[in-house]
Amino acid sequence: MNLASRSIPALETPDISLLDARPTVSERRFAWGLISLLLIGFLLAIPISAQQWTATNLLFAAAGIACFVEIATGTLLFTQANILRNDAILVLALAYLLGGSIIGINLLMVNDVPTQLWLFRVWHSVFVLGVLGYAWLATRERRLFTRSRFSSRMRYGLLGIGVFLGMVVLYLVYRPFALPAIISETGYVTPANLWANGIQLVLIMIAGGLLVRQKAHNVLTLWMAVVATAVFIDIVLFVLGGKLFSAGLYLSKLNNLIAGTLIFWIILYHYLRIQRALLRNRVWLLRTNQTLKRRSLSDPLTGLPNRACLEQHLSQALYRAERRGTESLVAVCLIDLDNFKPVNDHHGHEIGDRLLSALSQRLTAVLRKGEFLARLGGDEFVLVLEDLGDIEELQPIMDRIARAMARPFVLDDDLSLSVNISIGVAVYPQVRTAEELMRRADQALYRSKDAKDERQQSWQLDPVEALND
Numbered sequence: 001m002n003l004a005s006r007s008i009p010a011l012e013t014p015d016i017s018l019l020d021a022r023p024t025v026s027e028r029r030f031a032w033g034l035i036s037l038l039l040i041g042f043l044l045a046i047p048i049s050a051q052q053w054t055a056t057n058l059l060f061a062a063a064g065i066a067c068f069v070e071i072a073t074g075t076l077l078f079t080q081a082n083i084l085r086n087d088a089i090l091v092l093a094l095a096y097l098l099g100g101s102i103i104g105i106n107l108l109m110v111n112d113v114p115t116q117l118w119l120f121r122v123w124h125s126v127f128v129l130g131v132l133g134y135a136w137l138a139t140r141e142r143r144l145f146t147r148s149r150f151s152s153r154m155r156y157g158l159l160g161i162g163v164f165l166g167m168v169v170l171y172l173v174y175r176p177f178a179l180p181a182i183i184s185e186t187g188y189v190t191p192a193n194l195w196a197n198g199i200q201l202v203l204i205m206i207a208g209g210l211l212v213r214q215k216a217h218n219v220l221t222l223w224m225a226v227v228a229t230a231v232f233i234d235i236v237l238f239v240l241g242g243k244l245f246s247a248g249l250y251l252s253k254l255n256n257l258i259a260g261t262l263i264f265w266i267i268l269y270h271y272l273r274i275q276r277a278l279l280r281n282r283v284w285l286l287r288t289n290q291t292l293k294r295r296s297l298s299d300p301l302t303g304l305p306n307r308a309c310l311e312q313h314l315s316q317a318l319y320r321a322e323r324r325g326t327e328s329l330v331a332v333c334l335i336d337l338d339n340f341k342p343v344n345d346h347h348g349h350e351i352g353d354r355l356l357s358a359l360s361q362r363l364t365a366v367l368r369k370g371e372f373l374a375r376l377g378g379d380e381f382v383l384v385l386e387d388l389g390d391i392e393e394l395q396p397i398m399d400r401i402a403r404a405m406a407r408p409f410v411l412d413d414d415l416s417l418s419v420n421i422s423i424g425v426a427v428y429p430q431v432r433t434a435e436e437l438m439r440r441a442d443q444a445l446y447r448s449k450d451a452k453d454e455r456q457q458s459w460q461l462d463p464v465e466a467l468n469d
Contacts, residue, residue, distance in 0.1 A: 021219040042233040049240040049248030062257045070100030073264040085150040088137035094157045095130020117182045135210035230259030299375040302360035310374035314434045329388035330428040334441040337379040338420040366404045398459045422448040423459035
């Protein structure tokens with residue numbers, strides 16, 4: 001069966017996740033071009049990195065944007081990790097959520113510069129470890145952890161973030177001990193800070209190497225390589241600046257902000273594109289399901305309901321009649337064409353099919369509310385009549401059908417056929433079940449066909465109803 005139709009769009013085969021989304025050639029070029037621009041800007045910024053810059057508000061504005069961007073990016077990644085049950089994306093999502101939250105706490109609760117620098121160091125560490133964790137897990141061909149316990153790891157990860165942020169807030173409120181100085185009295189970074197930044201630099205270089213060497217670059221891996229480059233430049237410029245409020249400090253944060261903001265929009269774009277494609281496929285599936293259901297319940301030749309649909313409708317009709325009470329009757333009328341076989345023999349099956357289609361259209365045109373017509377197969381049709389007050393109401397309905405059938409069927413300019421029908425009728429509640437109604441109506445039909453030469457009307461009532469009448 002061909003499901004394609006003009007009313008149903010073709011099924012798309014979209015990337016179902018950020019792990020499956022492959023970057024286009026233009027996107028690859030753009031990403032590598034951006035890496036090149038970041039490195040060129042880094043080289044140009046080295047000579048001026050130690051110069052002083054007093055525009056401190058710019059740093060806080062950049063930090064505020066970074067806070068929003070990282071939390072939003074972490075949320076997007078977290079939803080994908082939850083859907084895919086993927087540990088690599090989960091690690092990256094947790095790092096973004098934690099990093100953005102740390103920046104937010106830094107902006108809201110910290111006023112002294114040494115503590116602000118410490119929280120920036122913690123943020124750097126979280127971010128570097130997150131990128132490294134993603135790069136390592138994404139390059140592994142086999143899963144490191146069992147998939148069945150992913151939900152537990154996700155909950156523990158969120159719990160760990162909450163505990164860590166709680167500890168940071170408690171420290172900022174009570175200050176139980178002093179933090180070691182990151183910048184000395186002379187204004188230059190301390191040896192301990194150099195070691196910390198050196199370790200971070202090595203880790204981000206390892207992460208970048210893993211990302212670049214990955215065989216099949218997906219969208220997330222490609223753009224995380226851009227972020228790794230930005231973090232590398234951030235660390236180096238921060239160290240080269242060497243002083244508080246240096247150009248290196250500002251440029252490093254601005255560089256990282258640009259990369260972080262860009263990755264948010266890239267992930268958001270691909271996320272929305274994937275969701276749009278999935279939504280289109282869902283609509284396609286719903287429409288296809290409706291088409292299949294309609295075809296499974298309809299006759300392909302006439303378009304009338306078929307036997308399966310008749311069984312459903314008759315069952316529902318009897319249920320409705322039972323709820324209304326014994327005064328509500330349901331009649332099952334089995335209709336059969338007289339001498340239909342000679343039509344096929346003399347004119348061919350194509351003319352026979354056209355006759356059946358024309359007959360179904362004519363009968364459908366005279367139906368009224370509460371009247372249901374179905375085709376059983378061949379030249380047999382079933383008419384279900386609901387909510388009849390008494391059996392005598394059958395007569396005007398049968399007369400209406402007889403008048404419709406009295407007119408000849410014009411199938412061609414030179415072909416006009418007149419056909420007669422025989423009808424057998426069984427009525428509920430004299431007959432209680434759908435199967436028995438069909439059987440009784442069939443018996444009445446054959447009695448009508450046997451007496452067609454001397455009968456006064458085309459329909460005959462089942463003897464059970466005739467006796468009760």
